Amino acid sequence: MSLSPGATPSGPASCAPAAGHPVRRHAHRSLPLRVGTRGSPLALWQTRTFLDRVLHVCPVLRNAKAFEEHVIATSGDRIQDKRLADIGGKGLFAKEIHEALLDGRIDFAVHSLKDLETELPPGIVLACTMKREDARDAMVLGPRAGDTDPANPYAAIPSGALIGTASLRRQAQLLHARPDLRVEMIRGNVGSRLSKLESGAFDGTLLALAGLKRLGLERHASLVLDAETMVPAAGQGIVGITVRAADLELCELLSAVEDREARAVSRAERALLAALDGSCRTPIGGHARLLPDGRLHLTGLVARPDGSFLLKRTVAGAATEAERLGRELGDGLRADSPVDIFAG
Numbered sequence: 001m002s003l004s005p006g007a008t009p010s011g012p013a014s015c016a017p018a019a020g021h022p023v024r025r026h027a028h029r030s031l032p033l034r035v036g037t038r039g040s041p042l043a044l045w046q047t048r049t050f051l052d053r054v055l056h057v058c059p060v061l062r063n064a065k066a067f068e069e070h071v072i073a074t075s076g077d078r079i080q081d082k083r084l085a086d087i088g089g090k091g092l093f094a095k096e097i098h099e100a101l102l103d104g105r106i107d108f109a110v111h112s113l114k115d116l117e118t119e120l121p122p123g124i125v126l127a128c129t130m131k132r133e134d135a136r137d138a139m140v141l142g143p144r145a146g147d148t149d150p151a152n153p154y155a156a157i158p159s160g161a162l163i164g165t166a167s168l169r170r171q172a173q174l175l176h177a178r179p180d181l182r183v184e185m186i187r188g189n190v191g192s193r194l195s196k197l198e199s200g201a202f203d204g205t206l207l208a209l210a211g212l213k214r215l216g217l218e219r220h221a222s223l224v225l226d227a228e229t230m231v232p233a234a235g236q237g238i239v240g241i242t243v244r245a246a247d248l249e250l251c252e253l254l255s256a257v258e259d260r261e262a263r264a265v266s267r268a269e270r271a272l273l274a275a276l277d278g279s280c281r282t283p284i285g286g287h288a289r290l291l292p293d294g295r296l297h298l299t300g301l302v303a304r305p306d307g308s309f310l311l312k313r314t315v316a317g318a319a320t321e322a323e324r325l326g327r328e329l330g331d332g333l334r335a336d337s338p339v340d341i342f343a344g
């Protein structure tokens, strides 16, 4: 089976490699292509949606059983009762998947970009970033919730309410705005968090709207917090695909699904995160968007977990300079924050 553009019977240009990539017309490989994924309902939804997109742009793959799903349990999935910050932070959702890729047990892998470390292991590259789903955070409130107020995003949260989240970024921003609230650790997948809320163990929880939407659970969102009120995590709402850097043929194929806007904003957000070089206990937010004039608008945030310090800044510049914008904003935020925030 050749995956090169010339082999596509109906001949759409959609399998064409990104500019600058060499076209290897005689490359052949056997199918199925093995895709690595985590096993949560959200991860499986993202993986299957990505495969559908690939089939859509690459009809040649529709003729065979093109893909084989390999569910890989990661350390992040196995350890459910601790904060990620306490067990080694990021990378824990990807470590075993990277190993499978480097060992050749899978050909590519589908990730939530926000769970992917900024510096990938040598030999692994981000082949493509899919179009971003809504990057905002949502608050899901239990039965004690008050009325919502457009002028005050947090008005519906009852005074002194207990909010469950495992994200220090969400905790810090929430406590900064509402020091009366109490925050407790809650992990687990989206479904199990919602049932804990229904059972009354918490008054509310914060989740990525993207996950709720993908799982058809958006109706549970009591409040959607705009990105200025609650700065999302770098990469939130974006699905990213990793491949072996040496697998040029697959890099080429997958680049057909690349969303340029998602790539530009994720470059800026991930460069910001890398420049801040926070420990996994540092609440950090990063959110970029493309303006209609083609410039890129980037907001970065650093805080203390208890919300007693919070620094948020926004810059704008050429989208072609996404990485530099991210790095400079990150360096500036770091320079103007207390040093102990970044200490291990």
Ligand SMILES: NCc1[nH]cc(CCC(=O)O)c1CC(=O)O
Binding pocket: 112, 113, 114, 115, 206, 207, 208, 209, 210, 211, 235, 236, 237, 238, 239
């Ligand atoms: N850390 C878990 C995780 N990783 C990606 C998402 C949501 C989907 C996305 O951001 O694309 C979630 C759940 C959440 O934060 O509520």
